Amino acid sequence: MGIPTLDDLAVDGTTVGVRVDINSPLDEDGRLADDARLHAHVGTLQELLDRGGKLAVLAHQGRPGGDEFATLEDHARRLGELLDQPIEYCDATFSAEARDAIADLDHGEAVLLENTRFYSEEYMEFPPAEAAETFLVDRLAPVVDAFVNDAFAAAHRSQPSIVGLPMRVDSYAGRVMERELDVLSNIEDTPRPRVYALGGAKIADAFDVAESVLERGLADEILTSGMTGNAFLAASGVDIGQPSMDAITDRDATAVEQAEALLDEYGEKIHVPEDVAVERDGERVEVGIDGLPVDAPALDVGENTAAAYADVFETAGTAILNGPPGVFEEEQFAHGTREIFGAATSAEYSIVGGGDTAASLRQLGIEGFDHVSTGGGAALRLLTGGELPAVEVLRE
Numbered sequence: 001m002g003i004p005t006l007d008d009l010a011v012d013g014t015t016v017g018v019r020v021d022i023n024s025p026l027d028e029d030g031r032l033a034d035d036a037r038l039h040a041h042v043g044t045l046q047e048l049l050d051r052g053g054k055l056a057v058l059a060h061q062g063r064p065g066g067d068e069f070a071t072l073e074d075h076a077r078r079l080g081e082l083l084d085q086p087i088e089y090c091d092a093t094f095s096a097e098a099r100d101a102i103a104d105l106d107h108g109e110a111v112l113l114e115n116t117r118f119y120s121e122e123y124m125e126f127p128p129a130e131a132a133e134t135f136l137v138d139r140l141a142p143v144v145d146a147f148v149n150d151a152f153a154a155a156h157r158s159q160p161s162i163v164g165l166p167m168r169v170d171s172y173a174g175r176v177m178e179r180e181l182d183v184l185s186n187i188e189d190t191p192r193p194r195v196y197a198l199g200g201a202k203i204a205d206a207f208d209v210a211e212s213v214l215e216r217g218l219a220d221e222i223l224t225s226g227m228t229g230n231a232f233l234a235a236s237g238v239d240i241g242q243p244s245m246d247a248i249t250d251r252d253a254t255a256v257e258q259a260e261a262l263l264d265e266y267g268e269k270i271h272v273p274e275d276v277a278v279e280r281d282g283e284r285v286e287v288g289i290d291g292l293p294v295d296a297p298a299l300d301v302g303e304n305t306a307a308a309y310a311d312v313f314e315t316a317g318t319a320i321l322n323g324p325p326g327v328f329e330e331e332q333f334a335h336g337t338r339e340i341f342g343a344a345t346s347a348e349y350s351i352v353g354g355g356d357t358a359a360s361l362r363q364l365g366i367e368g369f370d371h372v373s374t375g376g377g378a379a380l381r382l383l384t385g386g387e388l389p390a391v392e393v394l395r396e
């Protein structure tokens, strides 16, 4: 992998800054609604604690002004439960109070510092050398002996706690980062045929993935669903109806043209839904292509599409999933997600990327994947052949 890992770090007795990504959905009371990302970092944190580290843990939650912009107090409580030892919470990130909390740590103890994004610089993107001069880095670099970046899900952000600290402190990839890079940087070594199931509502991201993996010869089949599938259906010449078209063009005004261009060039590899499901009088109603257009948005693929896609996975070497096939949050439109994602586990090797995609698996209780990435945007960046600033700076 070419970057230092925890195997290269002499932990005992040292103070280690650890960047994790525990950015999570919150409920109406601002409490954690899902702790999957906290679970993911338990291995790295436990290892560092067991090896005698004093851990200053850094993380962000939400975006300034957003509903999920919140303190990390509840995260510290939950991390303590998961690690079976109290994790101190400090309501400061790099002030004297935070630095004192770090200085007071004993071997095998950890403090979770406050949401890094409470400080404006942490929500800006900088080249690493400039990030190294920010206040957060300037104040924290002198009080840690080493830095471990385990925040794969934020590795596409060139922000101070991600790219600035490694410019000033000896730095290492944590176990989550190491595993994600091992899997997602080596897609070309996975068994064929390689099938990508691209759904969800981030149509532009799905097109980027499709274009990149088709151009690079990585994809043998692409199964389109969700709003992405609706756009491909429209691009294939089917009148899907105004409500579905509006939903697509609200997201991306040129979506249908982009889908047309992909179909023109790679049509034989791209599967388009053959039926959809809409809501009528509160009920799920299946509509075949012949029944389109309809005056309601298509919120799921239909049963025939789900069955056809499930068949493709029967003989797949690798299944790569990004974006749920329907509005799985509503039970009546979860059918496509349940069937298609459920069938994907029959591929020899299966990988899941995307925050909502992973959440859909947990919600529907679908298990058996070889790798469920903690990352959304970061995983996509790797799947489309891009570089991650957090990783580049660990190489230096």
Ligand SMILES: Nc1ncnc2c1ncn2[C@@H]1O[C@H](COP(=O)(O)OP(=O)(O)OP(=O)(O)O)[C@@H](O)[C@H]1O
Residues within 6 Å of the ligand: 199, 200, 201, 202, 203, 225, 226, 227, 230, 247, 298, 299, 300, 322, 323, 324, 325, 326, 327, 328, 329, 353, 354, 355, 356, 357, 358, 375, 376, 377
């Ligand atoms: N036909 C559809 N119409 C509208 N929304 C849909 C449809 N199918 C799926 N969705 C919605 O897509 C959303 C998830 O799509 P998204 O592309 O954001 O997934 P993701 O890549 O896993 O997530 P993220 O990028 O946030 O990590 C879900 O909330 C789901 O309800």
Ligand SMILES: O=C(O)[C@H](O)COP(=O)(O)O
Residues within 6 Å of the ligand: 021, 023, 062, 063, 153, 154, 157, 355, 375, 376, 377, 378
């Ligand atoms: O959830 C994510 O994708 C990461 O935590 C990064 O969050 P951001 O998109 O708000 O930078």
